[in-house]
Amino acid sequence: MPKDASNDSSAAKDSPRPTLSERLRSLAFPRSNGESPQKSGAHDDTSNDQNFTHKHQNLPDPCRHQLGRKEARSPAQMSLEIQVNPTGMHLGKTFIDCLGTDRPHVAQHVYERLVSTATNSEVLLEDRLSSIWLLARLRCDSDGAVQVAAMPDTQGLAALLTRTEGSMKPLQSSNRNPATEEAPPSRSGRGAVTDNSHRSHSRSRTPSAIREQSLEQSPLLWMYHDQQDLPPGSAPVASFSLKAYATGDSSVAAIDVSMWLDIILDVLDKGIDWEIYSYILVHLPSQLTNVSLFVRHLPKIEKLLDLVASQLQKSKVLDPPASTGLKKGDVALCLYHTLTVLIAYSGWWPPQKMTDMVHTFLVGISMWDRTARCCIHALTLCCHEIPKAVDRCLPLILTKMSQIISQSHLAIDVLEFLNHLARLPAAYPSVGEGLQRTIFGICVGYLRNVRDTRDNGSDSTNPRSANRLSRVSGESNLQSPSGRSTDTEKDLHEYVYTLAYHIITHWFLAISIEDRSKHVGWMAKNLAWKDKSGNEIVEEQSQVTLDMMHRTTYLDLGETLRPPMDADDEGQMIKKTWLLGMSIVTIETNQTNGVTYITKRQASGTTFSTYRQAYQPLPSHHVGAGDQANVGGKNLTARIFPSHVLLQLASTISPMPIPLQPIVLPENALAQRAISTFDRIDTVDGHKAGVIYVGSGQQEEQEILANTIGSERFATFLEGLGTKVQLQGATFNTQGLDRTSDMDGTHTFAWRDRVTEIVYHVPTLMPNDLEMDPQCTNKKRHIGNDFVNIIFNESALPFRFGTFASAFNFVNIIITPETVQVPAPAPSSQVEGAGVITRDFFKVQVMWDSSFPETFPVAVPKIVTASTLPGYVRQLVLNASVFCVLWSNRGGGEYVSSWRSRLREIRRLRERYMNTATSANEGYPGMGTAEDRGGARSYEDGNDWKGTFTMGGMAEGDHVLMSLDFTRWT
Numbered sequence: 001m002p003k004d005a006s007n008d009s010s011a012a013k014d015s016p017r018p019t020l021s022e023r024l025r026s027l028a029f030p031r032s033n034g035e036s037p038q039k040s041g042a043h044d045d046t047s048n049d050q051n052f053t054h055k056h057q058n059l060p061d062p063c064r065h066q067l068g069r070k071e072a073r074s075p076a077q078m079s080l081e082i083q084v085n086p087t088g089m090h091l092g093k094t095f096i097d098c099l100g101t102d103r104p105h106v107a108q109h110v111y112e113r114l115v116s117t118a119t120n121s122e123v124l125l126e127d128r129l130s131s132i133w134l135l136a137r138l139r140c141d142s143d144g145a146v147q148v149a150a151m152p153d154t155q156g157l158a159a160l161l162t163r164t165e166g167s168m169k170p171l172q173s174s175n176r177n178p179a180t181e182e183a184p185p186s187r188s189g190r191g192a193v194t195d196n197s198h199r200s201h202s203r204s205r206t207p208s209a210i211r212e213q214s215l216e217q218s219p220l221l222w223m224y225h226d227q228q229d230l231p232p233g234s235a236p237v238a239s240f241s242l243k244a245y246a247t248g249d250s251s252v253a254a255i256d257v258s259m260w261l262d263i264i265l266d267v268l269d270k271g272i273d274w275e276i277y278s279y280i281l282v283h284l285p286s287q288l289t290n291v292s293l294f295v296r297h298l299p300k301i302e303k304l305l306d307l308v309a310s311q312l313q314k315s316k317v318l319d320p321p322a323s324t325g326l327k328k329g330d331v332a333l334c335l336y337h338t339l340t341v342l343i344a345y346s347g348w349w350p351p352q353k354m355t356d357m358v359h360t361f362l363v364g365i366s367m368w369d370r371t372a373r374c375c376i377h378a379l380t381l382c383c384h385e386i387p388k389a390v391d392r393c394l395p396l397i398l399t400k401m402s403q404i405i406s407q408s409h410l411a412i413d414v415l416e417f418l419n420h421l422a423r424l425p426a427a428y429p430s431v432g433e434g435l436q437r438t439i440f441g442i443c444v445g446y447l448r449n450v451r452d453t454r455d456n457g458s459d460s461t462n463p464r465s466a467n468r469l470s471r472v473s474g475e476s477n478l479q480s481p482s483g484r485s486t487d488t489e490k491d492l493h494e495y496v497y498t499l500a501y502h503i504i505t506h507w508f509l510a511i512s513i514e515d516r517s518k519h520v521g522w523m524a525k526n527l528a529w530k531d532k533s534g535n536e537i538v539e540e541q542s543q544v545t546l547d548m549m550h551r552t553t554y555l556d557l558g559e560t561l562r563p564p565m566d567a568d569d570e571g572q573m574i575k576k577t578w579l580l581g582m583s584i585v586t587i588e589t590n591q592t593n594g595v596t597y598i599t600k601r602q603a604s605g606t607t608f609s610t611y612r613q614a615y616q617p618l619p620s621h622h623v624g625a626g627d628q629a630n631v632g633g634k635n636l637t638a639r640i641f642p643s644h645v646l647l648q649l650a651s652t653i654s655p656m657p658i659p660l661q662p663i664v665l666p667e668n669a670l671a672q673r674a675i676s677t678f679d680r681i682d683t684v685d686g687h688k689a690g691v692i693y694v695g696s697g698q699q700e701e702q703e704i705l706a707n708t709i710g711s712e713r714f715a716t717f718l719e720g721l722g723t724k725v726q727l728q729g730a731t732f733n734t735q736g737l738d739r740t741s742d743m744d745g746t747h748t749f750a751w752r753d754r755v756t757e758i759v760y761h762v763p764t765l766m767p768n769d770l771e772m773d774p775q776c777t778n779k780k781r782h783i784g785n786d787f788v789n790i791i792f793n794e795s796a797l798p799f800r801f802g803t804f805a806s807a808f809n810f811v812n813i814i815i816t817p818e819t820v821q822v823p824a825p826a827p828s829s830q831v832e833g834a835g836v837i838t839r840d841f842f843k844v845q846v847m848w849d850s851s852f853p854e855t856f857p858v859a860v861p862k863i864v865t866a867s868t869l870p871g872y873v874r875q876l877v878l879n880a881s882v883f884c885v886l887w888s889n890r891g892g893g894e895y896v897s898s899w900r901s902r903l904r905e906i907r908r909l910r911e912r913y914m915n916t917a918t919s920a921n922e923g924y925p926g927m928g929t930a931e932d933r934g935g936a937r938s939y940e941d942g943n944d945w946k947g948t949f950t951m952g953g954m955a956e957g958d959h960v961l962m963s964l965d966f967t968r969w970t
Helices: 003-007 009-014 020-028 045-050 061-067 075-084 088-099 104-119 125-135 155-160 165-173 207-214 257-270 274-288 291-313 328-348 351-367 369-385 387-402 408-422 433-456 486-510 517-527 540-552 642-650 669-680 701-705 712-721 777-783 826-830 869-888 898-913 960-964
Strands: 138-140 146-148 573-580 583-590 595-602 605-612 663-665 685-694 723-726 747-752 756-761 788-793 811-823 836-848 862-865
Touching: 088 104, 088 125, 088 146, 104 125, 104 257, 125 257, 125 274, 138 291, 155 165, 155 274, 155 328, 257 274, 257 291, 274 291, 274 328, 291 328, 291 351, 291 811, 328 351, 328 369, 328 862, 351 369, 351 387, 369 387, 369 408, 369 862, 369 869, 387 408, 387 433, 408 433, 408 486, 408 869, 433 486, 433 517, 486 517, 486 540, 486 869, 517 540, 540 595, 540 605, 540 898, 573 642, 573 898, 583 642, 583 669, 583 898, 595 642, 595 669, 595 898, 663 898, 669 898, 685 701, 685 712, 685 777, 685 869, 701 777, 712 747, 712 788, 712 869, 756 869, 788 869, 811 869, 836 869, 862 869
Parallel strands: 685 756, 685 788, 788 811
Antiparallel strands: 138 146, 573 583, 573 663, 583 595, 595 605, 723 747, 747 756, 811 836, 836 862
16 A cells, blocks of 8 residues: 555544545535535636635645636646646546647646556555546547546446445445445455455455455445536537547647556456446446447457456456445446447457357346346347347347246346347348247246236236336436335336237237248137136237237238229129128128129228129020029129128038127118228327437527428438328328328328337428417427427437426437547548548437336447437337336226227127127027027126137137137138
């Protein structure tokens, strides 16, 4: 230990040592007794100048000279100050002061001194940490201009290591003293750090001695504070003369970022000291998101990848000091966050590196409890960024996820992974029947968990039983599961329930049409379940899922279009409508030529088809009967009715049980209105989301909504989100956008697949009328009512969650672009204007309303490449929108899809007409005597599976599951 440190040891026992942030603030604003601390940024430059002498009169002259930002200093003077005050804190302040000046070479020299201080074991630990404080905040823009981040987004990981006030409170309230609490014997294993002020390298101590020293009180030298952490008067501006790489311009200096990377590699490899190690653990992922800073040092970034992956795969993770109360899993989680950011760099690595990365995430799902969710989120990102690596590992991934179904707190994460994967065919080109069945099995397993929870009235299978995270950063609130709202738990279960059915649908449609029939029997068996009385139950969502399979197992066309009628059909058509099972069948037949138009309305969609009776000329000696005439062997008056067509397609002379017989609907206004109501219900689930562009320096609602144009990157992003569609005359649900007068613009963007449709509200595509509507309320009425908004933030400022005041904006997805200039390969440099290749990266982070539970996988920012950004964000929007619909309907807590709404309309028709004179089912709903019912119990139609297997008035006393499997006879 350095001598200076030993001289202060007695004083340290009497008073707590200040944290790094406190030392930063006291550096600029030392307080006399009784003077209250002043927050960063509380004073402007003028007040700082006027009070400079008074506030800093107690500082040594060089310190005061250094803090006077308005006083010009020559490079020689600054070099003298560095010699007088070589501590990390003063070096950092000097470096920041140099960024906005024309003294880049001094800043370059200070940077080298910071690196030297950080690596010098003879320097006080506080000064080494102060140097690392500055180095970990280094950033650069797309041109390489160096700046210092004022507020890195590291609060979540800081809370994980109990370095925030919020994360420390539970420890204090529980009267737990981490410094004196006895650690379990396993804490004395390899990697334990023996002291927080210095690390002993002695090999002569016994394991017991090490364990005893690890229990000593170790003061915390750094804490994460909510306020800006730069010294007052220091602005996070980009330097115009200090770059992160050499440019060949003598007036511009450059820092060697590889020197800082060497420190990172050394600390992560050897552990050094817990205070330094933990500080780098927390701040490294945030710094790595600044790809521009490290893109010219890819070999060392690859070494970082190898080091982190090796430690995680082999479980050679540093064991924190016992005094911290932390575990190896907490350290591993921080390392996994680093590895997740490194996915963005995968485009520069060989395929085997990417496969190894996926394997490393697989290890984390089961190795430590704390790392499972982070690893599943990372694998979700891998599906978009490195799909080929995911495909190579997919059997292992799915097997691993099928083994953790019992860990219900991971249900949402696993299902959202499968939901992303289903829409990315490039990530599963080799999926066979076995893996498809595994995916269905995972979904069915979670459905059973939800049903068991409903039946038992218990929240023991809480999908978020782990500690929840705050809405912005992912900071753990350490709330007890028992203290949560019952409604919240119900909403989470409903979300799991809805996601599971969505995934079954998407994956079934993703299977090739040749293989779909192989899964129907298994799915029919597992979508039915038994209630407490042992009765077979097929719930409403299972019914519409089976209906979807019924429509799509042998057809891959999606929606069909009603064919236009021929001119000779006019006045010749006869129409009749039946309720046939759980469908509405309308048959329109031309009596003269037999051309028939069939419309089959089901819960999952409507199918139009044409049927035509084929005629054979009658023999010349045939004598016609009744209206039939035969002249020259030609049948001139062959009349056909819709009922004939129905009998040809759906009936034989074999007896049909009364409940299965079609119900004729009357041709009256009431029935027609019911069918019209049914036809107005979409065949896909509709969602909406705002897509908002924030220009340079913009922060206020009005100036943001007044934008009528975005950047080129914003336009490219919009084109990836969906298709530009015309609003006027649109036949789809425009989610409130005007379709007649162009009041909301002429076009918008929309996206649709077989199950889902999303319409985007884009303010830049809407017209402005700033004279009549200066607050842009016409745009706000759309944006303010969207549950989910995408914020494309090019303001260079943090986005505030409450920028658009609304009771309905629950989720904001913040996208922050970063352009990276990469040195071009040699051949490209011969082209005029070449020399660098531009690549766009985007930081994606989700912010949500403070009343929400933590459900989203991007609380900690992710870095996404330009090519995968639209698909990744679109899926985030869809998942968030589904949850928001559930959340907004908390009284019911149920997500009613469009298919379920259509099914309910069919049931209402059956209830209305099952016992009328139009139906032959006079014994309905009791279905006559017990003999008529084949022994099945009587029941009331419309009830969900009461007493026996029922489906909208149909019953099957025995062989329920076999009767659901239509592939047995098709």
